[in-house]
Amino acid sequence: MNRLICAVALVGSAASVAAAQKAMAPVLAPATLPVVGEQLTVMGTPLWPNEDWLYDVPNVKDASGKVLVHWFCAAKVKTCADDLARIVTLKENGRVYIVAHIDGNKAQAKKLDPIRESEGVGQGTLGYGKGATKLMKQLAITGPASIVVDVDGKVALVSTGSSPAELDARDKKVGDLIGAIKEYNATVSESPTGVKPGDKFTLSISVKLASWLTYSATSPKEFKLTVPPDFKCDAKVLKGDQIKVDGANLTASVSCTAPKGIYEARGDLRFGYTTPTNASGLGTEGGKWKFEVKP
Numbered sequence: 001m002n003r004l005i006c007a008v009a010l011v012g013s014a015a016s017v018a019a020a021q022k023a024m025a026p027v028l029a030p031a032t033l034p035v036v037g038e039q040l041t042v043m044g045t046p047l048w049p050n051e052d053w054l055y056d057v058p059n060v061k062d063a064s065g066k067v068l069v070h071w072f073c074a075a076k077v078k079t080c081a082d083d084l085a086r087i088v089t090l091k092e093n094g095r096v097y098i099v100a101h102i103d104g105n106k107a108q109a110k111k112l113d114p115i116r117e118s119e120g121v122g123q124g125t126l127g128y129g130k131g132a133t134k135l136m137k138q139l140a141i142t143g144p145a146s147i148v149v150d151v152d153g154k155v156a157l158v159s160t161g162s163s164p165a166e167l168d169a170r171d172k173k174v175g176d177l178i179g180a181i182k183e184y185n186a187t188v189s190e191s192p193t194g195v196k197p198g199d200k201f202t203l204s205i206s207v208k209l210a211s212w213l214t215y216s217a218t219s220p221k222e223f224k225l226t227v228p229p230d231f232k233c234d235a236k237v238l239k240g241d242q243i244k245v246d247g248a249n250l251t252a253s254v255s256c257t258a259p260k261g262i263y264e265a266r267g268d269l270r271f272g273y274t275t276p277t278n279a280s281g282l283g284t285e286g287g288k289w290k291f292e293v294k295p
Helices: 002-024 078-091 106-111 128-141 164-179
Strands: 067-074 096-103 126-127 145-149 155-159 184-188 201-208 221-228 237-239 245-246 249-257 261-274 279-291
Touching: 067 078, 067 128, 067 164, 078 096, 078 155, 096 106, 096 128, 106 126, 128 279, 145 164, 155 164, 155 245, 184 261, 184 279, 201 261, 221 249, 249 261
Parallel strands: 067 096, 096 126
Antiparallel strands: 067 145, 145 155, 184 201, 201 249, 221 237, 221 261, 245 249, 261 279
């Protein structure tokens, strides 16, 4: 009898602990639509429910350096099928990464698939199923809806309308963001001023690489300076480690002296860079300097 009483007590105690733990478990807040300026990744936010993926999960490397568009649609919404052609056109630009979220099953999702299997390798993916349905319910959208994210990871536009004017505005925004994408920015030093014969002056070109790129370790870096023969410079050609690289910043700099006269000099910089998917690119920049050396 005592054993029975103990067993009942233990069961009751375990049930109480389980109930207490359940009560103490954190309840996640529902996902909400982001606002312009908010950070958003290819996976959305930690509050977004898990989805089934028709292809691979969203890929950060594939999306780097591209405009990200989270596109939401439902199988039974007619305007979603109409907007699909627009989304496919955006994807085919090559500078856009699409993450589609379809409120429907796998067969329904395939009918609204902007990735189109091998046609869209590296250009996006598609989520569907209960997770996508739950997400769209929490965001209070039925589609077509889009969240446009710039290359810096910040939301640039939230579009929940389906009128032609609203879809045109979204497409224009994406086009404007694509047009603003730059692999790097270059700065040419100012032409020397107040230089006297024998004074040292510096001619330089600096480059700042985009955050998603890295300087190539295999492609040659080279800077060539073209100046009159009476110039005396510490170098007229810089290669490899002679060109300073500090993180995203690259600087090619040469110091010279010159006799009295009016001059023109030219510098040409060449360097390579690598994308997150190990694709290679080549950067070339040139600079000109016109100045006078006088006593």
